[in-house]
Amino acid sequence: MENQNGPLLSVRNLKTYFFQDEGTVKAVDGASFDVYPGKTLGIVGESGCGKSVTSLSILRLVENPGRIVQGEVILRTTGGEELDLVKLAPNSRRIREIRGAEIGLVFQEPMTSFSPVHTVGTQIVEAIRLHSPVTVGEARKRGIEVLRSVGIPKPDRRIDEYSFELSGGLRQRAMIAVALSCNPRLLIADEPTTALDVTTQAQILDLLRRLQEERGMAIMLITHNLGVVAEMADDVVVMYLGRVVEQGPVDDIFHKPLHPYTKALLKSIPSIDSTPRVQLPTITGTIPHPYNRPSGCPFHPRCDSVIQGKCPVEEPELRDVGDRRRVCCFLYGPKGDHEA
Numbered sequence: 001m002e003n004q005n006g007p008l009l010s011v012r013n014l015k016t017y018f019f020q021d022e023g024t025v026k027a028v029d030g031a032s033f034d035v036y037p038g039k040t041l042g043i044v045g046e047s048g049c050g051k052s053v054t055s056l057s058i059l060r061l062v063e064n065p066g067r068i069v070q071g072e073v074i075l076r077t078t079g080g081e082e083l084d085l086v087k088l089a090p091n092s093r094r095i096r097e098i099r100g101a102e103i104g105l106v107f108q109e110p111m112t113s114f115s116p117v118h119t120v121g122t123q124i125v126e127a128i129r130l131h132s133p134v135t136v137g138e139a140r141k142r143g144i145e146v147l148r149s150v151g152i153p154k155p156d157r158r159i160d161e162y163s164f165e166l167s168g169g170l171r172q173r174a175m176i177a178v179a180l181s182c183n184p185r186l187l188i189a190d191e192p193t194t195a196l197d198v199t200t201q202a203q204i205l206d207l208l209r210r211l212q213e214e215r216g217m218a219i220m221l222i223t224h225n226l227g228v229v230a231e232m233a234d235d236v237v238v239m240y241l242g243r244v245v246e247q248g249p250v251d252d253i254f255h256k257p258l259h260p261y262t263k264a265l266l267k268s269i270p271s272i273d274s275t276p277r278v279q280l281p282t283i284t285g286t287i288p289h290p291y292n293r294p295s296g297c298p299f300h301p302r303c304d305s306v307i308q309g310k311c312p313v314e315e316p317e318l319r320d321v322g323d324r325r326r327v328c329c330f331l332y333g334p335k336g337d338h339e340a
Contacts, residue, residue: 006076007034008186008218009058009103014071014086016050016057023291027053027066029242032318035186040212040219042233042250044226044265048287050242051222052108055188059099060090077102078185101131104179106189110171114163120147120174121159124181131182143181150177151207169200173207180211187212188220193228205232226269230254235324238262241287241298244318248325258327260305297330305331 012032018025028050035041043051056062058073073085075098088095099105107113115123124143125136134142140159147155150173163171172192179187189208193201205228212219221232229236229250236253238246238261246259257263267281274280285302288294294301300311310330318328 006036008037008076009035009220010072010074011054011058012072012074014054014057014073015069016053016062016066017069018066020065025290026242026293027290028057030071031237031239031242031244033237033244033247035218035220036234037185037218038212038216039234040221040232042229042236043220043222043239044224044229044236045239046287047224048290049239051224051239052190053242054239055105055190055220055222058085058188059103059105060085060088060095061099061105062090075102097131100127100179100184101182102184103186103188104182104184106175106179106187106192108190108194110163110175113175114171116162116164119160119162120166120178124159124178127178127181143177146177146181147174149211150174150180151203152177168196169203172196172200172204176204176207176211180215183215184217186218186220188222190222191224192221193223193225201228208232226254226265238265241293243298243328244326245299245328246326247318252325258321258325258332259299259329260303260331261299264302264304307331 014028014031015026016028018027031050031054033041043054045051053062057068062068068086071086075083075085077083085095085098114120121140121143124146125139128134128139128142129136144155144159147158152158152170152173163174166174176192192208193204196204208219209232221229223229233250236247236250237244238259240261246253246257246262253262254266257266264283268283270280283302288298288301296312296314297316300306303311307330316328316330318326319332321327321332
């Protein structure tokens with residue numbers, strides 16, 4: 001995780017809440033992590049744990065009634081400036097300069113993220129001209145090149161097509177092309193392989209890896225697919241109910257998970273060595289209702305290692321438990337000594 005140049009993006013104690021008539025939803029409740037240049041950070045967890053809201057919070061795209069109530073998102077810009085994105089107004093000129101140019105975002109569902117009444121090329125040209133002083137013709141040429149770079153065949157024709165005319169795989173590639181059109185230093189990919197068949201998934205992951213090597217950009221990969229994380233990520237952040245419960249290098253997370261939630265997630269993955277016709281282990285219960293969060297540790301109602309009298313009443317803190325490892329659990333002492 002260490003890098004001589006330091007992290008490209010640092011998220012510290014980020015809290016994003018949605019204030020509704022029925023109550024307050026703590027979508028992100030104190031998340032902290034770093035993204036380093038040229039590295040891939042995987043963010044995993046069940047649906048509803050706050051992964052996508054975290055990415056939208058970084059780019060200040062959270063819509064009402066959502067609001068960032070606390071925390072910092074420090075971006076180290078090309079000029080060496082340390083900029084706290086939380087302090088920027090969501091519609092300010094400065095944050096609009098950062099979106100696309102410094103940080104690109106691959107949205108979770110391309111079909112709803114693309115405008116259905118504008119061609120793919122129009123949307124790419126708009127993104128390029130927003131950040132570069134080029135003519136429409138020059139932007140179109142660059143758009144064709146970026147479509148070609150993401151593996152779209154006949155890009156000079158595809159650039160004039162609408163998103164609904166493209167297959168799922170091509171639409172996903174086109175969404176990646178829009179995000180990469182201004183050569184960002186950080187690419188946030190929110191579930192980039194959802195709803196794609198396994199062959200297309202592999203192609204998209206290979207594409208992201210190749211583009212990362214060519215451009216040296218950092219990737220923040222949000223997914224619930226642990227197989228994708230094992231293949232792509234250098235470091236992993238595990239989230240549950242808006243909080244980071246464990247983080248560390250990908251090999252450590254997979255070979256020696258610490259938090260009971262991480263262990264349960266890994267046990268639920270089918271293996272080629274699994275006994276046939278035997279049910280996979282599952283995590284008991286479901287994620288609590290956002291208006292009815294449990295007291296104490298948020299995972300304790302589903303945890304097999306709950307410490308009665310402590311976990312249900314006290315909230316654990318994310319603490320260091322060794323080299324580049326952090327975990328949020330009472331099973332691990334403040335000095336890093338923990339049970340096997």
